Amino acid sequence: MTKTTEKKRDVVILFAGDSGDGMQLTGSLFSNTSAEYGNDISTFPNFPAEIRAPQGTVAGVSGFKLQFASVDIFTAGDEVDVLVSMNAAALKANLSQLKRGGTIIANTSGFDKKNLRLAKYGDAESPLLDDSLEEYRVIEIDISKMTKEALVDSGLGAKEIERCKNMFVLGFLYWMYNRKLENTEVFIKNKFAKKQQIMDANIKALKAGYYFGDTNETFTSRYEVESASLPEGEYRSIMGNQATALGLIVAAKKAGLDLFYGSYPITPASDILHELARHKNYGVKTFQAEDEIAAVCASIGASFGGAFGVTASSGPGIALKAEAIGLAIMFELPLLVINVQRGGPSTGLPTKTEQSDLMQAIYGRNGEAPMVVIAPHSPSDCFDTIIEAARISIEHMVPVMFLSDGYIANGSEPWKFPSADDIAAIKPKWADSEKSMTDRGYLPYKRDEKLVREWAIPGMKELQHRIGGLEKDDETGNVSYDPENHEKMVKIRQQKVDIVADFVPEIEIEQGEDSGKLLVLGWGSTYGAIMTAVRELIAEGKPVSHAHIRYLNPFPKNLGDVLDRFDKVLIPEINDRQLVHIINSKFLKGALPLSKIQGMPITSKEIREKILETLNES
Amino acid sequence: MTKNPEDYTSKDLATDQDVRWCPGCGDYSILKQMQGTLAEAGVAVEDTVFVSGIGCSSRFPYYMNTYGIHSIHGRATAMASGLKAARQDLSVWVITGDGDSLSIGGNHLIHLLRRNFDVNVVLFNNEIYGLTKGQYSPTSPKGQVTKSTPMGSLDHPFNPGALVMGAGSTFVARSMDRDPKHMREILKAASDHKGTSFIEVYQNCHVFNDGAFGVYTDKDSKAMTTIFLKDGEPLVFAGEEKGIRLNGMKPELVSLSDYSKEDLWIHDSSDRYKALMLTEFFDDQSKEDALPRPFGIIYQEDRFRYEEAMQDQIDKAVEVKGEGDLDALIRGGHTWSV
Numbered sequence: 001m002t003k004t005t006e007k008k009r010d011v012v013i014l015f016a017g018d019s020g021d022g023m024q025l026t027g028s029l030f031s032n033t034s035a036e037y038g039n040d041i042s043t044f045p046n047f048p049a050e051i052r053a054p055q056g057t058v059a060g061v062s063g064f065k066l067q068f069a070s071v072d073i074f075t076a077g078d079e080v081d082v083l084v085s086m087n088a089a090a091l092k093a094n095l096s097q098l099k100r101g102g103t104i105i106a107n108t109s110g111f112d113k114k115n116l117r118l119a120k121y122g123d124a125e126s127p128l129l130d131d132s133l134e135e136y137r138v139i140e141i142d143i144s145k146m147t148k149e150a151l152v153d154s155g156l157g158a159k160e161i162e163r164c165k166n167m168f169v170l171g172f173l174y175w176m177y178n179r180k181l182e183n184t185e186v187f188i189k190n191k192f193a194k195k196q197q198i199m200d201a202n203i204k205a206l207k208a209g210y211y212f213g214d215t216n217e218t219f220t221s222r223y224e225v226e227s228a229s230l231p232e233g234e235y236r237s238i239m240g241n242q243a244t245a246l247g248l249i250v251a252a253k254k255a256g257l258d259l260f261y262g263s264y265p266i267t268p269a270s271d272i273l274h275e276l277a278r279h280k281n282y283g284v285k286t287f288q289a290e291d292e293i294a295a296v297c298a299s300i301g302a303s304f305g306g307a308f309g310v311t312a313s314s315g316p317g318i319a320l321k322a323e324a325i326g327l328a329i330m331f332e333l334p335l336l337v338i339n340v341q342r343g344g345p346s347t348g349l350p351t352k353t354e355q356s357d358l359m360q361a362i363y364g365r366n367g368e369a370p371m372v373v374i375a376p377h378s379p380s381d382c383f384d385t386i387i388e389a390a391r392i393s394i395e396h397m398v399p400v401m402f403l404s405d406g407y408i409a410n411g412s413e414p415w416k417f418p419s420a421d422d423i424a425a426i427k428p429k430w431a432d433s434e435k436s437m438t439d440r441g442y443l444p445y446k447r448d449e450k451l452v453r454e455w456a457i458p459g460m461k462e463l464q465h466r467i468g469g470l471e472k473d474d475e476t477g478n479v480s481y482d483p484e485n486h487e488k489m490v491k492i493r494q495q496k497v498d499i500v501a502d503f504v505p506e507i508e509i510e511q512g513e514d515s516g517k518l519l520v521l522g523w524g525s526t527y528g529a530i531m532t533a534v535r536e537l538i539a540e541g542k543p544v545s546h547a548h549i550r551y552l553n554p555f556p557k558n559l560g561d562v563l564d565r566f567d568k569v570l571i572p573e574i575n576d577r578q579l580v581h582i583i584n585s586k587f588l589k590g591a592l593p594l595s596k597i598q599g600m601p602i603t604s605k606e607i608r609e610k611i612l613e614t615l616n617e618s
Numbered sequence: 619m620t621k622n623p624e625d626y627t628s629k630d631l632a633t634d635q636d637v638r639w640c641p642g643c644g645d646y647s648i649l650k651q652m653q654g655t656l657a658e659a660g661v662a663v664e665d666t667v668f669v670s671g672i673g674c675s676s677r678f679p680y681y682m683n684t685y686g687i688h689s690i691h692g693r694a695t696a697m698a699s700g701l702k703a704a705r706q707d708l709s710v711w712v713i714t715g716d717g718d719s720l721s722i723g724g725n726h727l728i729h730l731l732r733r734n735f736d737v738n739v740v741l742f743n744n745e746i747y748g749l750t751k752g753q754y755s756p757t758s759p760k761g762q763v764t765k766s767t768p769m770g771s772l773d774h775p776f777n778p779g780a781l782v783m784g785a786g787s788t789f790v791a792r793s794m795d796r797d798p799k800h801m802r803e804i805l806k807a808a809s810d811h812k813g814t815s816f817i818e819v820y821q822n823c824h825v826f827n828d829g830a831f832g833v834y835t836d837k838d839s840k841a842m843t844t845i846f847l848k849d850g851e852p853l854v855f856a857g858e859e860k861g862i863r864l865n866g867m868k869p870e871l872v873s874l875s876d877y878s879k880e881d882l883w884i885h886d887s888s889d890r891y892k893a894l895m896l897t898e899f900f901d902d903q904s905k906e907d908a909l910p911r912p913f914g915i916i917y918q919e920d921r922f923r924y925e926e927a928m929q930d931q932i933d934k935a936v937e938v939k940g941e942g943d944l945d946a947l948i949r950g951g952h953t954w955s956v
Contacts, residue, residue: 036954227956236953250944260704280935282942285703285928289696290729297693297726298700301669304687307704327690416956420944458685458708461620461664466633466679468688469672478635479680 005178005222010069012077013173016094017086017110018055019048019062022166027064028412029170033183035237035414038227039068042528043412044076044601049267049350056118061093070226074378074528076411078603082176084169086110086143088119091127103137105169109144139219141212143168150208154201164205171209178224181206231416238415240408241268243382244338245275249282250383251390252308255426260302261310262287262295267350268406269312269340292320296337300324303333304467306457308394312338315357316347319364326365327469328399329493332445332453334428336393338386341405343599352599353406355524356575361401362553362582368490370497372396373553375403377527380415382408385550391426392500397452403552405574407525407601431456431463445477450503451496498554507556512538512545515565518614521591523549523579525601526572532604537611544611549579560587570594570614572602626657633683639674644795644821645742649681651798652711652740655805656684659709666709669698671723673715674749675742675821692723695730695739699924702735706925709809712739717747720756720776728785731814733924738808738815741778746827759902764826779897779916782816783890789815790893790917795822796835800846800913807915813923833903834911843903847896847914852882855910862909869895871907885914893917 013030015023024045035041043066053060067077079099085091087110098104111126127133128140147165154161167188174181185203192199213219252259261284263273277286285307289295292313299309313321318339328335341357343349357364361373372392376385386402393400431454436442444465445453456463465477473480474488511534512519522530527548534546547562549555563569563583571580572594580593594610596602621630631653639645656666666684670676672691679686689697694712702710712730719727719741730737746764747753753766757778761770782790789811793801801819808815820831833839845855845862853862854874861882862869869883886892896916901908936942 032952038954038956230956232956234949234953234955236950238950246947249942249947253944258704260700262700279942279947280932281939282947283932283936285932287700287703287928289699290725293693294696294699294726294729297689297696298703300689301687301697301700301702302704304667304685304697305701305705305708309700309704323690324693417948417953420948458667458705459664461662464663464683464685466668466682466686466688468679468686469690470688 003220003222005224008223008225009071010067010073010077011082011177011223011225012065012067012080013082013084014063014065014080014094014097015084015169016061016063016090017084017166018089019050019052019060020055021062021086022163023062023064023086026166026170027066029184029187030173031066031068031412032187032237033174033179034068034225035235036183037179038230039070039225040072040228040230041066041068041412041414042073042076044407045410047351054118056087056089056115058089058093058119061090063090063094068225070228072228072230074531075601075604078605082173084173086165086169088115088121088127092119092121098136100135101137103139104133105139105141105172107143107165107169108140109142141172146208146212147205150204151201154204155197156201160198161201164201167202167205168209168212171206172213175210175213176219176222178222181210230414233416235414235416237412238380238383238417239271239410239412240376240379240382240404241271241340241410242275243380243415244386244402244404244409245272247383247386248276248310248336248390249279249284250420250423251387251426253282254387254423255308255390255394255428257306257308257394257428258283258285259310260285260287260299260307261312262289262298262302263312264289264292264295264317266292266314266317268342268409269314269317269338271409272312272338272340292317293324296321296324300328300331300333300335303328303335304331304457306455308334308336308390310336310338312340314340314342314350315344315360318357318360322365325371325399326367326369329365329369329371330469330472331467332397332496333455334393334397335399336386336389336402337399338402338404340409341403349599351406353525353601354574354597354599355405355526356578356597357403358523358552358575358578358582361403368494370494371553372398372400372497372500373403374400374551375524375549376408377524377548377550379408379411379413383415387423388504392504394426394428395452396450396496396500397429397455398496398500403524405525429454431460433461433463437462440476443475443477445472446475450499451492501551501554501557504551504556506558507547507549507562509562510546510548511535513543514545516545517543517566518545518568518570518611519563519566520544520546520570520572520607520611521549521563521579521583522546522572523552526574529602529604529607530572533607533611536604536608542611542615544615555586563587563589563591568592568614570610572596572607572610574602623660623662626663628653628657630663631656631683633681635680637681638677640825642824643674644744644823645675645678647795647798648740648742648801648819648821649678651801651805652682655802655809659806659809661709665707666711667701668711668713669694669701670713671718672749673718673747674823675713675715676718678713692718692721693726695719695723695726698737699726699730699733699735702737703925703928706929710737712737714739714741716741716743716745716755716757716778720778720781728781731782731785731787731816734786734788734813734921735925736812736814736923739817740805741816741818742821743778743818744821744823744827745830746823748823748826752826777897777900778818780894780900783894783897783917787816787917788813788919788921789915790897791816791915792818792820792911792913794820794831794835794913804915811918813921839903843908843910845910845912847885847887847912847916849885849887849915852879852884854879854882869899869909871909887915887918890917890919
């Protein structure tokens, strides 16, 4: 029987199963294979906050969504083409994302009475048996049973065999999309190098899944997603938190400083700590502090000593650090604060993404405490943006907040990585025992034209000085309660932040005309969805443009001018209109919101619809 | 001109700032002894850092001609941890009070102690919040009447010595503002100790809690209520009329007319069990048969310092993997070409 191959431009697969089913790994392996094949890819893991939520329940479903394409893409996709459902709960939790006419690959043994009951299907009626899935293509495979049969001679116990079922699914999908198994085989061999039996079983299950597709006559069509025409070069796959960690190490080396990273475990920021802790041979000092406050304070102490102090957390932890960040603003020392945002307020939605800490970043401290705020827009962009954040913090002697989020942090994409030589040096403004001395002695708060004070660190002779959180006298840094001095110092600290705008690039239009009817203005992780929606609409001849803000405080100098060139401005955000409020109060622009606050990324479809609606209103 | 540390006098440790504690405050005495101690310590002023939190005592760094951080309430210990981790070469002192380190900063204190950073912590205990004008503190005795406790405080007070022993402190000592000579000895010993030194200083708040430690510091009562510990010597006090002996597992107050010095508890600051017991000498002195309050070095041990172990790991990583190469880092393990 002949099997046909159909070409596809892009495909979105969602691997969904119990949080113990290994869906994250399965998804990553499929992504890596596709990336290596030459597709553009984008991934989005979505997992429960509980480590092992009750098995079989909707709350316990873990998903890994990925898009791979023969064109360049910017998101993990909106609607899903293929939904892998390892059990009934996985289907229930994700069916709404499946495209009409999409494919469901259902593991039938995950749809037994018990699983149906746990997934709360009424009267334990299987959706596979009624006609509720009529508008989809359903491929039913008893994956658990087939895996068991394939591994009957493996010598492994029932539990260990059951764990191999994700490899069977992966093998089947490799067959479906014409992919080779080699990449994954190498991975399995390395991972289980010391466990021969488990290695063999995983490879066998992978192959069994592939051969099942190949030989079973019910499956007649395969799909082909050709490689994308990405810019030539050498690529690797990178996740946002990983890129952040690597960027920190590079930035510290480029500045000639020791990296000190003080952090307290918190989702979704902890992976930065894990990654950094692996690279001690780069001189990285990681310090898992007793709490969030200690983490930031230790980092400030390290910066006082002449290291590059960095701390990271997510919203609740940043709230705890706020007082100390204010102190660092008074100290005028380098300090990088990373916030990998998650759903809030309070503990909120630890594993879900949100952009709701923008106001906190810009305003969330007591007193007049301005700080530089900067946001990456994709996983690989974390690398460039964190180096930029480090540069500003070190060269301007100011604390900087880096606003990532869960979507970027855990998402991955291919990255055409730079050479270390291409990254510019960062230049700390060191004090000097002789040159810094004045006829009034050493003046720790004497400034240059950028309002930057020198960095005098212990060990430098004659430059002993005391700094503190009390208001300080201009230049001498001594404690001062003088009313006019206080106002002057408040203004200086603000100007110091404002001046940064003179040293960062102006905002550019990403796509579309430089002026016109509608500008979609984004920041952070909405980049991909906006790019996708605007690209489609421009191709359809719609008058829409896209600009994306990396520098949130201070804004790029030309932002007001850019906004003025458009009749309307639409701001998609995963929060309740925070940037809209800031833009409107600063530029009196009447920018329109597109808010989504569901712990999930905004989709390009939602942006597309809102753009069309906005264009139609005018 | 830069002076050699060997030539320092107390003046070289002082700044030009006016000292702004209330007249009669015990802090003056501690400042003077600190300046004197450091003048003799042989460490350069530029290699020394004083770190404080918030409270009356926390103004201390402004008066020391070293590098200094006047940080935020309770966080001096955390700040010093990062500083010491980044800069092993520095001599770091933390100046704190009973509110700063035992209330708002309690967490950081215990973690500093268990990590054993080579930092010296001087806790000025005055059993009151002075800077905020007289509320009870975590060391105030139960029932203390203050502005915030007009009917007497309900809190059972901390026993700082027992607390820090529990936290794994490697140097525990107690001194008092009214005994400059003793304080100098203790500060010197703390400065010499490798690891976190914890010194509790009984410090009189002249304005809000005058005489809180009078029973230990006043000439009339001091002999009967205090015992000054010396390694290898028996626990005697009250003009050598009284002593402490160990009766099985219990300390017992005895008269030297009934026992000889050989029968008494011999102080050994390296004995953890005895030290734990000594920190429990915490009786109210109005109680009959109250045990005297011990002063001096209660406990001292040599244990690895966090900052050194941290550097060892880095050195080991370099030894095993080689000095980090940025391009290798950026490339990662697996790449492909387009």
